[in-house]
Amino acid sequence: MLELDFTTRNVLLGASLLGVVGGVMGCYAFLRRQSLLGDALAHAALPGVCLGFLLTSSKEPLPLFVGALAAGLAGALAILAIVRWSRLKEDTAIGMVLSVFFGVGIVLLTHIQKLPLGNQSGLDKFLFGQAATLMPRDLEVMSLLAAFVLGTVALFYKELKILCFDRDYGASLGFPMRWLEILLTLLLVTVVVVGLQTVGVILIVATLVMPAAAARQWTSRLGPMLFLAAVFGAASGAGGALLSARIAQLPTGPVIVLLASAVLVVSLLVAPGRGIVWSWLQHRSLVRRILRENLLRDLWKVGEASRDWSVRVPWAELQGMRGLSAREARRVGAWLYRDALVEPREEGLRLTSGGELAARALVRKHRLWELYLTRQLELAADHVHRDADAMEHTLSEEAVEILDEKLGRPRFDPHGQPIPRPETPLDELAGSTA
Secondary structure (H helix, E strand, C coil), X not given: CCCCCHHHHHHHHHHHHHHHHHHHHHHHHHHCCCHHHHHHHHHHHHHHHHHHHHHHCCCCHHHHHHHHHHHHHHHHHXXXXXXXXXXXXXXXXXXXXXXXXXXXXXXXXXXXXXXXCHHHCCCCHHHHCCHHHCCHHHHHHHHHHHHHHHHHHHHCHHHHHHHHHCHHXXXXXXXXXXXHHHHHHHHHHHHHHHHHHHHHHHHHHHHHHHHHHHHHHHCCCHHHHHHHHHHHHHHHHHHHHHHHHHCCCCCHHHHHHXXXXXXXXXXXXXXXXXXXXXXXXXXXXXXXHHHHHHHHHHHHHHHHHHCCCCCCEEHHHHHHHHCCCHHHHHHHHHHHHHCCCEEEECCEEEECHHHHHHHHHHHHHHHHHHHHHHHHCCCCXXXXXXXXXXXXXXXXXXXXXXXXXXXXXXXXXXXXCECCCCCCCHHHHHCCCC
């Protein structure tokens, strides 16, 4: 079992704290498509750190954090001003502020290194972070800033939610949307300040973007998204701290980023509803269902043409109707057989009673939709088959009932073919014609 020493406990608490607030605020930046704003604010905070040191000649966390907060807020206001008062877009404004402020920070950092106490300042660690230098006083400042961020989010949860999803609607309700934007930016700056010493200027954006992007894959609601992002961020931070403590010379900040990246990759792959694997499985299931239903409808059409739905349809005929290979046709037939919808033989397929009911429902959907397109949209009868062929696989039973009632319970489709109902006997359908 890993024994946590004094330094490891500090790093663990600091990294976990950063993960929570970074994940929460990253959600707002992610939803507002301002993920790179955190990167710009981090780079803008560097000259503030340098100025805090120059003014106080101290490496105490409070003056450095205050300087970073002031500079980051100045950078954020500069971005907002450029977007509002010029014709430049937000991405251009972010690039300008990021490069200019970071350039100023590097110049100040170089100047500090030439001072008598510059070599001992350690301010260069703010570029990539040095979590191992976290002390209790650093954690106290970080805790206060984190409490401010989380408390403000809880207090203005409804207003910030409106800002993310419908700014114009919020303005129509009388909410001060401009001030809410400034407040949200201030909170982002605060998170950047919290993470500077842990992951540094260069990597801070990852703690904002990756937990939020990962959480978005698992939910479509803001509340659960904030919670999941906080959990993912805290887990990445804690995992990075523990791994760096166990493996010598392993930097904490980059490991945190790599773990957050791993969480994002897993979420992109397997998250229900949005994951790549899930989407592939859904698509595969849909393709199989369409193939099965098409074959069922083809069997019905053959039976309808011969007025005998108990006829066994040869494999070659089924292959020709959809352009299937022999292997594909037999594979789809096997799927239908497992569901007890057909009776397969070497010479062909025949519908079972359950298959006849399933095929009847599909034909009903198809022909009702054809009739709807010709009546309501006034499309030509010879132009609706392809659309109906696609829609029959997606219409629910409730939608079909509504469609049937809206059309007046019709008996025939635009081509004069009977629209089968569940209660209509087959012998009556065999004798039906428009």
